[in-house]
Amino acid sequence: MNDRYSFLNAIHFKDIEFLYNKYKENPNSIESSWSAFFHGFDFGKENYKNIQNVIESKDIQKEFLVYDLIHAYRKRGHFFTNTNPILQNRKKHIHSLDLMNFGLSEKELDTYFNVGKLIGIGKTSLRNIIHHLKKIYCGSIGIEYMYISDPEKIHWIEKWFFKEKLQFSTEEKKFFLKKLNEAVTFENFIHTKFVGQKRFSIEGNESTLPALEEMIEYTSDRYLTEEFIIGMSHRGRLNILSNFFEKNYSQIFIEFQGKEYKEKNFSGDVKYHLGFSKKRKTRKGKYIKLNLVPNPSHLESVDAIVEGITRAKIDITYNQNTNKIIPILIHGDAALSGQGIVYEVLQLSQLKGYKTGGTIHIVINNQIGFTTNPSEGRSSMYCTDIAKILMSPVLHVNADDVESVIRAIYFAVDFRMRYQEDIFIDLLGYRKYGHNEGDEPRFTQPSLYKVISKHTNSYELYKTKLEKDKIVSHNDIKNMKKEYENILNVKYHEANHIKWNVLNSFLEEEWKDIPIVFNNEEILKEVDTRFSIEKIIKISHKIFSLPKEKKFFRKTEFIFRKRLEMIKKELVDWSMAELLAYGSLLYEGYHIRLSGEDVARGTFSQRHAVIKTEKEEEIILLNQICEKQGKIQVLNSPLSEYGVLGFDYGYAMCSPHVLTLWEAQFGDFGNGGQIIIDQYISSGEKKWKIRNGIVLLLPHGYEGQGPEHSSARIERYLQLCANNNLFVVNCTTPSNFYHLIRRQMKLKFRKPLIVFTPKSLLRNTKCLSTIKDLSTGIFQEILDDPYVKKVNKITKLIFCSGKIYYELLNKREYIQDEKTALIRIEQIYPLKMDEIKKLIDKYENKKEIFWVQEEPENMGLWSFILNKLGGIISFKLIAPSESSSPSTGSYPDFLKIQNKILKKAFF
Structure with missing residues (x-):
């Protein structure tokens, strides 16, 4: 027997009974694998008998060897899945799930073991146990969860996955195919109509579209969810806007055509950064609100914005009911693992003033970041490893298997609603083209893109499956494609006859009574x-x-x-x-x-x-x-x-x-x-x-x-x-x-x-x-000198802003200066220039005008003041000399610098 299992020789019934009694008192008082083992049984007398059956088995060591195998599948099964549609390389250092590594052999395959009860299939053969474990842990979904410290949560996760596999209706399968067709056809249409333009296509992760559709369907029906706040970067954004948010196709085509905005006060942004809000129907006729938050190329910056919007709506609109609104963050794999804002936002997720009832994270995993391979872009094994700081479950899913993707969505929603915590879905796909459609990926990843160029997309794979299962016919597919292509063509021709681009505002309903003001x-x-x-x-x-x-x-x-x-x-x-x-x-x-x-x-x-x-x-x-x-x-x-x-x-x-x-x-x-x-x-x-x-x-x-x-x-x-x-x-x-x-x-x-x-x-x-x-009183943008008694005595004007005013005031009082007026600019922008001119004109006998600041010459307000007023007012600057550091670290030096400023101001 393998030496690492030799401890089992010393295990007796009393030892296990002792551990079990300790577990009943406090699950955290014993080693985690034993805690998980005992938690695998339901509580109650009947299940205590199950434990006794295992303990009193004739071959107790074999029972525990099989248990160790079960535990290994739970903990490491995700390493041995078929979740990667284009690459099948396995980490060499990972201990395999071969029987020999657990002190077992093929001779025991038909031996029955009581520990089968741990995975919900009763006493059964080792062959059946392994078959069941592979089906649960090593299929198109790989799940990481055994680092979770709460045994009840582990039990709930396992119970969810042990239940019968979801069966989708014919109509549902046809709908999934329809959405995959839209995802692929939309990208092909733009590719041919707007040659060479960036669109950051969704191709390689097309299943994101039906996944989002099914999420809103499931949550609105089962949990009565009314609103979603979604943040995502540019990969697949236009496809999601058109085919999920139902943004008018002609508006998107106008943006590709680069037409000018009718409203000249707005510069707009590139089309794949824009936000959008829409109230739309689910398939069952329920109205839900969808919001896609605008996002710059600082990809993960939107995460914090999404959480803040969601929390505001929880506080103001939904009376603290977190089931009514769900934040969804759609990440890229490289950005998720590379940008520190992700960690900051995750640390907010369970804090009193910042929690939002749990976020559903979906990773569009292209397995590349621009031209950077995962081995160059992160030290962790998975891009989602940051989820472990919250002990959030992670599902790694083959993005080509649309039904597994939908199953992962159901799990994510159920987990979020039950525990009000974050959950991660890692959709392993690929990127069909380069970083954008004009980029050449074979410069840097020739082998990878050789594989991708030959890979069949998820639409074709699912279409073939449904045809084989006689769910759709060739004519069904032909009509579906033709109908959608006709819609795109009609909207394309409409766009050609529209003169102006329009910037769709975001969250318009919330701001309907608040104007935008520029003048x-x-x-x-x-x-x-x-x-x-x-x-x-x-x-x-x-x-x-x-x-x-x-x-x-x-x-x-x-x-x-x-x-x-x-x-x-x-x-x-x-x-x-x-x-x-x-x-x-x-x-x-x-x-x-x-x-x-x-x-x-x-x-x-x-x-x-x-x-x-x-x-x-x-x-x-x-x-x-x-x-x-x-x-x-x-x-x-x-x-x-x-x-x-x-x-x-x-x-x-x-x-x-x-x-x-x-x-x-x-x-x-x-x-x-x-x-x-x-x-x-x-x-x-x-x-x-x-x-x-x-x-x-x-x-x-x-x-x-x-x-x-x-x-x-x-x-x-x-x-x-x-x-x-x-x-x-x-x-x-x-x-x-x-x-x-x-x-x-x-x-x-x-x-x-x-x-x-x-x-x-x-x-x-x-x-x-x-x-x-x-x-x-009222707010005063400019403060005149309240201590000047005789305006005609003033020969020097000192303009300043902030704390330096009081130091100038103290100095003036100390030397009993009556010729200098101190004027404070309180509102720096927008600057009330007319009021400044009036004040200057008020002091008719002025000979000198100074700008005084405590910041170095190359910092503070001076450059701004000179730019705004230098053409009409002759200022002289009094400030510390320019510096690459804002301030000295020596207090005596600081005093010298401040005193020098004050001395210059009055002498």
Whole structure:
């Protein structure tokens, strides 16, 4: 006998009984394979007898050898499937499932074993056991699941796969063939009509189309699902848009023809990046909503957006019922394993403020990434190995076997609905052409493409099968093809007579009452953000008074006591103004979502929107203002910028009446989410006609804390500004920040708002506002010098933005300068140029105008200001010299640099 099984010689009934009793107390208290073994039996007296039958068997060692074989099929059967339609190479180092490796031989094939009960076929021969195991684990579907720690979940998975194989009706099989025909014919039609144009065809994974069709059919019928949010990259996107989303074929053909957009305010995007929303019928006549989220070439960036949209709809539309809506992410194999955003999004999947009831992941596995082989593109065995961090099951499926693909879909849906967790389907197919249809793949993969060129596609394979089974006839197939080709031809000719391209907007229903605004007059129009003093004071007492019956940390009590004392003096600091802005909006019925690293307390211990008792009970006083108020979610996020910012952008994408804010721990870390900022926040409206009102809070300011805790890189955001696409603001007073936040919801339109927020100013004794400022004021884009008494005395104007103002103010007071006026630009974009000109004209005796900033000369606002105002105003710059690093790491050096700026400003 193989040495590795010699331990069985020492196993006795009492040993196994002991293990079984331990298992009953706690399944996790014993080794996982024994736990799985015992869980294979149902609980109860009858099944305890089954165990005894196994234990008391005459050949106990053989029983356990067969059990070990069963366990190996469960754990490693996926290595020995026929899931790969074009390649059959096996990993050489993987231990095979040959009998000899388990201390068994062909002599035992007809011997009956009790362990057959473990796989639901009763006491039977080893031959039958192996046949059954191969059918379950080594067919067109290979399943990975034995790393799951929950025995009940393992049992449910096995029970699902052990049941009788799904039998599809004649009509269903004809429908699958119809969809495969559409997938193939659509690609061939475009290939001939638009020669050489990129389309990123679905060929090699055509079964994705019937899979999606069957998913919506199954979920809407069995689980009453009403909506799907789908994210996918370009591979197969046009086919899915036309044949699943039912986007008008003529519209797609217009996009291939490259016709101009009728609306000149939108640049549009390439056709295989565009989003689409559609309400359509299932085959059984149920209406469902389908949404395909716009996606740039940063392939997996859409994952976070999809989850955010889904969560918003769960919160707002579906009253927390996650069965009503399902997020579907369709990945490419190379992108799934190569892009870190996947990991970030998966880590959000079970968190309170971010979970969406489980995502169905479908991998269109082409087994190549552009020109890169899997062996060059990842270190893991499978592209789906990241699923194991969540202990999500993975199904590897032969994409040529459409019925197995549908079966995998049913399993994925049932698992998601039962456990509210993610599930992965790896559709192993191929890519018929190169990365795009003009690319030559034989430069880099000549052997692979020799195989692919001779491979029969899934439509032809399934057609042959159905013809052989006499389900369809030659005439049926001929008529089906002709009917679909006629539709394509009609739509092609229609497209030739349409003059303009039209940019289909995404989530139009959700934004029907919110206009898209571009003109300066509307963008810069003053907005009424007033709120009565009486209500502000009332809200203040609600949100700054700790519950008397609870015990809090001494410093927490001090902070809240100080806030109440300031309210008595009718003063507010920055953090109070922020909380009062939220409180006033909540009072008016708006909902708020505040998310980011450490936002509950605040990075600088300033916010305390969530307070904890000594027993760590969480209290959000903002949710206790009045009966019919809106609700605020305050969510500490994982240490992630890319994933969380994408999620919150997605949340804001379909919730225009919710104030959605994302805060970076330090503004410098915003660059971790740069792809979301570049590809979505700044350009989504122009490319995809998407509106979004997300607010980014980015702490910014030079306090000698080093290069990574100084600059939020204001200059980068300003480079992204054009066509009134963003608001970029750097406030210096609590009241202006208060009105800014209120303005964001009072606007008739929505634009992303980038706010550079303070650090040291949070506790600066001069950075205070009155409650009257909050009540009667408005947001001011430009702040004139409030301390100038005699305008005709002013000979020097200093323009600045942000914290440097207070340092200039202190310096001016110290040297008793009365000739210099300090003017603050609070809203940097869009810039109120007319108001700046008026202010300059106001100071008639000015001789010099300076721009002062604490950022190095090649950073900060200077380049933007010079570009916008340099032609009409003669500025002189005062700033640290240009630098490749935002700031020095030495505090004494920092002080020298700051003092040098201040000295230059006044002497």
